[in-house]
Amino acid sequence: MNFELKTLSLSAAARHKCDLLAVLVPEKFEERDGAIGALAVRARSAGDLEDKPGKCLQAYAPEGVAARQVVLASCGDGSPQAVRKAVLGLAQALKAPAVRRAALVFAAAPQKGAVDAALRAAADAAYVYRATRSKPEGRDLQMLTMAVPTAGAVQAEFSRAQAVAAGVEFAREWANRPANHATPTLLGEAAKSLAKLQGIRCTVRGPQDVAKLGMGAFMAVAQGSAEPLRFIELRYDGGAKGDAPLVLVGKGITFDTGGISLKPAPEMDEMKFDMGGAASVLGVFRALADLRPAVNVVGLIPACENMPDGRALKPGDVVTSMSGQTIEVLNTDAEGRLVLCDALTYAGRFKPAAIVDMATLTGACVIALGGLRSGLFSTDDALAAELQGAGEVALDPCWRMPLDEEYGEGLKSNFADVANVGGRPAGAVTAAKFLQRFVGDTPWAHLDIAGTAWKGGQAKGATGRPVALLLRWLSDRAAASASADAAPKQRKRSPKG
Known part of the structure; x- marks a missing residue:
């Protein structure tokens, strides 16, 4: 779908030719501007249009309006x-x-952020998955005109929203694909396609490369699958040369059976969404090519399947991670943290300013926060505040969870440095405590998106979260850096002689 921004009063909007004219009417609206304004005022006065957000009133070919609906x-x-x-x-x-x-017409001048919210919501609402359908159903919306009283005042916001919407859609598209259409190899190809865009570089490593890096935990998860693993590295160099990058790490389990610790059959098809973190990294880089923030970003995706064949990892096996730490695998269905721990260790090579990983990691986080907020864990208060603030502005919220040292007690093992699971209590926290062991002193945050990366039931499908949150955070970081560089430096005064 294409977007355009126009300056249109309500009277001018009534003359705009289109199939559908949707008018956003704020509460207490009383401006009788032409046919549309008069219609809105009458509908509100009669009580046919409630002020509650989301309430709608449809009219077919009303007099004085060019639109059919x-x-x-x-x-x-x-x-x-x-x-x-x-x-x-x-x-x-x-x-x-x-x-x-x-x-889509604003009946009154939009507040700051409203155009961004409207465009991204329209993109979400109009999205239809068609990649693996033999015949398209219906016809796509081709053009959406955003109409405001003064277009120039919101042009920058509109352009940014377009880029974010493109990134979210890219993430949704890849997360929605069935596992046989989104293998680790195909995920690598998707990453390579992004390298054709301005400012993006990509390296894709296979099993031999990963073995040389010593990623024993990652390889152990992949060994039960016929599909070869891929370790994807994306680079965006928008900041100054030598500036420490921000590293994003996305869990890329393209299908999760649970391995030998096999999952129940009902809803196992939804485990194609277990690469939602990886899809988010891809979506962020798709948008970075358009947004061009002045910041350096690295994206890392460990991609593989978790399958239960004769070579698969077994409960009780001990594997050696890239960090050298040994891990007792008590549950092969806790595989995401095994692939992530090696990617987090690799991230340290970049001497990053911060590391943020995102993963559909635990059902426990779904129980704790549902599908509204992603779980946020962090070793750094400032980083946590940045991410939580970015999520609120981006309408992609998260909520900070604890990381008390005592939560790590359940990960003790008699046979290795650490076990990959604790008990059932605080499962999302103990998973985060496991990951924390592999980040050292680097400011780090973990986003558990198990409840927010996709929806089930009738609305089954990927959401593209937390792409919007991450892009807002990266833009905020770039803006903060620019402000710091622009601040006048105090000159030292010479002592008076």
Whole structure:
């Protein structure tokens, strides 16, 4: 879908030719500007259009309006959160087969962040997965016009939102693909395709390269699969040469059976989403090519399948990680932390300013936070605050969880340096404590996205989270660095003689 930004008053919007004209109406709206303004005021006065965000009122070919269909959508107080709810409420209308060109009109001047929220929500609402369908169903929305009273005031926000939406869609597309259409090899090819974009470099390593690096934990997970592993490294050099990079690490288990500790059959198909962290890294780099922030970024993806054949890792096996630490594998279904620990050790080679990993790691995090917020664990208070703040602004929220030393007691082993699981209590925390052992003193954060990377049931599909959160954090880091560089340096005064 393509987007365009236009300056349109409500009177001008009434003359705009399109299949669907969706108007975002804030609470207490009283401006009778042309046919649309009058219609909105009458609908609110009659109580047919409630002020609650997401409430809609449809009209077909109303008099004085060029569009075939008009939908009035309440956006409450006009905040980005309310606007997002309003636009998501338009999903069915945006996906209608007859709608090829649509316009999304702000009845009043948008608040800061509202255009960003509206565009990304529209992209989410209109997204349709088609990669493995034999025949496309219906017709895609081809053009969405964003109409505001003054386009120049929100042009930068609009352009940024386009880039973020493209990154989120790239992540969703790869996470949604069935495991036989998103093998580690194909994930590597997807990463290589990003290297065709401006400023992106890519290196993909195979089993022999990984063996030379000594990634024994990663290799152990992959050994039960016929699909060869891939270790993907992406680079974006937007900052000054020599500036310490920010490293993103994404869990890339392209299908997780649980291995010998086999998962139950119901809903096992959803384990194709176990590479949601990897998909997020790909999505971030897709957007970085357009956003071009002044920051250096490294993306690392350890990609493999977790399968239960005769060569597979067994409960009780002890493996040696790249760090040299030995790990007793008590549960082969706790494989994500095994591939991540070697990638985190490798990340240290870049002497990074910070490391952030994201992984569909634990069911325990789903129980704790549900599907609203990702779990955030960090060894650094400032980094945690940055990520949590970025998530709030990006409408991709997370919540900080504890990392008390006592939680690590359950990972003790009689036969290795550490076990890969503790008991059932605080499972998301003990998983994070395991990962913490492999990051040293580098500021580090772990995002457990098991509850947020995809949805099940009728709405089954990837969400593309936490791409928006990560891009906001990277942009904030770039802005903070630019501000620090621009700050005037105090000159030393010579003592008076």
